[in-house]
Amino acid sequence: MTALLLGALGLALSRFVPPALARARWTSREPRAAIVLWQAVTLASVLSAIGVVLAAPEEYVRARGAGPLGAEWILLGALAVAGFIVARLLAALVAVTGGSRRRRARHRMLVDLLDRAEQHGDVEGHLPAGSLRVLDGEVPFAYCLPGRSPRVVVSGGALRALTREELAAVLDHEHAHLRARHDLVLEAFAAVHRAVPRPLRSRTALDAVHLLLEMAADDAARRHHGDQPLRGALATMGGAVAAPPEAAGTGRDAERERLRRLDRLSPGAPRPSRAAGAAMCALAAAVLLLPTVALVLPWLLQARAGWPL
Amino acid sequence: MVGLGDLERDVMARLWDAGQPLTVRQVHERLSPERDLAYTTVMTVLDRLAKKGVVRQERADRAYRYAPTQTREEMTAALMLEALGATPDGAARDAALVHFVGRVGPEGAAALRAALDRTARGSLP
Numbered sequence: 380m381t382a383l384l385l386g387a388l389g390l391a392l393s394r395f396v397p398p399a400l401a402r403a404r405w406t407s408r409e410p411r412a413a414i415v416l417w418q419a420v421t422l423a424s425v426l427s428a429i430g431v432v433l434a435a436p437e438e439y440v441r442a443r444g445a446g447p448l449g450a451e452w453i454l455l456g457a458l459a460v461a462g463f464i465v466a467r468l469l470a471a472l473v474a475v476t477g478g479s480r481r482r483r484a485r486h487r488m489l490v491d492l493l494d495r496a497e498q499h500g501d502v503e504g505h506l507p508a509g510s511l512r513v514l515d516g517e518v519p520f521a522y523c524l525p526g527r528s529p530r531v532v533v534s535g536g537a538l539r540a541l542t543r544e545e546l547a548a549v550l551d552h553e554h555a556h557l558r559a560r561h562d563l564v565l566e567a568f569a570a571v572h573r574a575v576p577r578p579l580r581s582r583t584a585l586d587a588v589h590l591l592l593e594m595a596a597d598d599a600a601r602r603h604h605g606d607q608p609l610r611g612a613l614a615t616m617g618g619a620v621a622a623p624p625e626a627a628g629t630g631r632d633a634e635r636e637r638l639r640r641l642d643r644l645s646p647g648a649p650r651p652s653r654a655a656g657a658a659m660c661a662l663a664a665a666v667l668l669l670p671t672v673a674l675v676l677p678w679l680l681q682a683r684a685g686w687p688l
Numbered sequence: 689m690v691g692l693g694d695l696e697r698d699v700m701a702r703l704w705d706a707g708q709p710l711t712v713r714q715v716h717e718r719l720s721p722e723r724d725l726a727y728t729t730v731m732t733v734l735d736r737l738a739k740k741g742v743v744r745q746e747r748a749d750r751a752y753r754y755a756p757t758q759t760r761e762e763m764t765a766a767l768m769l770e771a772l773g774a775t776p777d778g779a780a781r782d783a784a785l786v787h788f789v790g791r792v793g794p795e796g797a798a799a800l801r802a803a804l805d806r807t808a809r810g811s812l813p
């Protein structure tokens with residue numbers, strides 16, 4: 380029974396909850412808490428999968444007897460499968476972090492070579508010393524390279540197209556990504572994504588968390604600069620690159636993300652709310668604790684009584 | 689005190705501006721008005737850049753000449769496409785960079801590339 384319930388829970392948390400959570404609008408009230416909720420949902424679904432692998436054989440043996448194979452071997456097999464799941468997760472984490480370290484190192488090397496230092500002017504003030512890089516090009520864009528030696532990269536086009544306030548807000552937004560190590564959050568979700576067998580993979584969680592991280596960085600920037608400069612910057616920069624009219628698929632997604640960010644910066648939008656944040660954190664705790672208390676602990680106590688090893 | 693990184697950047701800028709392969713001596717001459725550098729330092733920097741794959745060494749008339757492997761515009765466009773997530777290799781790329789406005793994806797990459805080309809030719813408003 381425990382295995383069945385854990386299986387149903389795992390299925391719900393990995394298949395049905397993510398699309399609903401991604402569509403929900405209340406998450407953007409407090410993006411940082413929403414990210415905690417996503418982490419709880421993802422962790423709980425992984426733990427449910429491991430729980431099923433361990434509980435199903437144990438319950439089978441308890442109900443039907445082990446048969447000719449012997450209870451020890453069946454349960455050792457279950458432990459091996461659970462170990463394999465954990466190993467696969469760790470391997471994915473190593474691959475993702477290693478891959479992005481290498482990619483960043485090369486990107487950083489090239490950005491350093493292409494930098495137009497003479498255009499830095501006085502915009503550097505908001506950033507860690509020596510981290511600003513300016514690239515040629517009229518298309519206005521900005522991004523950051525996280526890590527121990529971070530870079531914030533803007534195009535010459537962005538320096539010209541944005542007002543001083545807009546540029547300061549954009550740099551603050553990037554600085555927030557670096558300060559809060561948003562890259563680590565994203566890497567953890569990318570690792571889980573990679574560890575899931577290909578036919579079951581879905582980008583829902585990864586994309587939703589990406590958008591929430593952007594919102595969290597927006598919130599950090601708007602605390603200092605207000606909503607208006609960010610809105611202006613999003614309008615200018617998004618219009619130029621996010622969605623060329625011919626772009627389909629992810630191009631449209633990028634445009635949808637930009638519109639959702641613009642929405643919450645508009646004058647009538649609900650303000651970030653501490654109550655919403657607290658509710659989401661409570662929900663996150665419940666997602667992890669309730670199944671543990673209601674399902675896993677009773678099963679563990681029962682299984683220990685009949686443990687053959 | 690100027691860091692090695694700044695020096696590498698300046699050497700690349702001279703090579704890009706030259707528009708033709710340069711010898712160590714030519715690079716040294718072009719840098720000399722602004723900074724007091726040993727000839728061997730320039731040689732070391734060019735060697736490092738060649739190891740990084742951004743500079744190509746070719747031998748002509750008993751002298752080594754150095755040229756960038758890509759134009760400044762090509763290299764900039766490649767970085768920008770990567771930054772916007774338009775490179776086609778899996779979920780790992782999503783974690784590598786964090787940006788201000790969205791990803792474009794492979795579908796949008798062609799359109800973006802075209803926009804960058806227009807920019808490079810200076811015809812974008």
Ligand SMILES: [Zn+2]
Binds near residue numbers: 553556596
């Ligand atoms: Zn961002």
